């Protein structure tokens with residue numbers, strides 16, 4: 001099975017939130033991504049709603065369920081009671097649990113599964129009884145002692161945190177070292193019966209080596225790098241549209 005692309009809309013939402021205006025429209029960008037063949041959409045609603053707003057969720061869910069019923073909705077976040085209520089209201093296909101403190105600018109580490117075993121067992125059980133697949137954010141070099149607990153608490157998958165790999169964009173030797181670690185961690189997870197997703201700072205440049213090493217990578221969720229490319233590759237036509245609007249170009 002080829003790796004599935006889930007487009008993370010947080011960066012689009014962050015741009016939208018710079019103004020009290022409805023653009024860029026998160027649902028419209030989700031629709032464009034799905035029309036282009038993305039396998040799903042990812043959102044990471046944070047308690048302060050600085051990116052995705054809670055009010056975005058029913059609209060995105062409706063987009064998928066009504067117009068793209070074969071695609072998936074993935075909601076990421078730290079499992080507070082408020083977050084669990086939110087996902088239970090919307091019942092996405094997948095919930096990715098992330099050990100983020102509300103003050104973090106972005107996700108920057110995976111779970112310590114051993115220290116959080118009780119919490120994760122309770123939450124995984126609750127979400128799976130609600131019919132949702134559960135993926136747990138994991139460090140790219142998590143060992144078998146950690147991953148065996150991820151399996152024991154009932155997770156279906158782990159999501160490898162690829163931020164340190166993405167940070168090696170100008171250092172080929174360091175990137176190769178991370179590919180080895182990420183690949184070994186994926187092998188351990190699969191041996192335990194866990195599916196493997198990956199995400200954070202993935203790009204067109206760093207995906208091929210990752211996908212080559214982890215042959216059965218189930219899903220990558222990508223926001224920041226994909227949004228940067230969307231701006232770059234859409235810029236020329238957009239400037240032409242604005243020039244036409246002021247009569248500078250016929």
Ligand SMILES: CC(=O)[C@@H](O)[C@H](O)COP(=O)(O)O
Nearest residue numbers: 010044051098106107199200
């Ligand atoms: C869980 C994770 O990997 C993060 O990448 C996060 O979901 C990205 O969201 P932001 O773009 O809002 O930091």
Ligand SMILES: NCC(=O)COP(=O)(O)O
Nearest residue numbers: 199200201221222223224
């Ligand atoms: N789960 C990771 C994700 O959704 C996207 O992260 P990024 O591409 O914005 O770093």
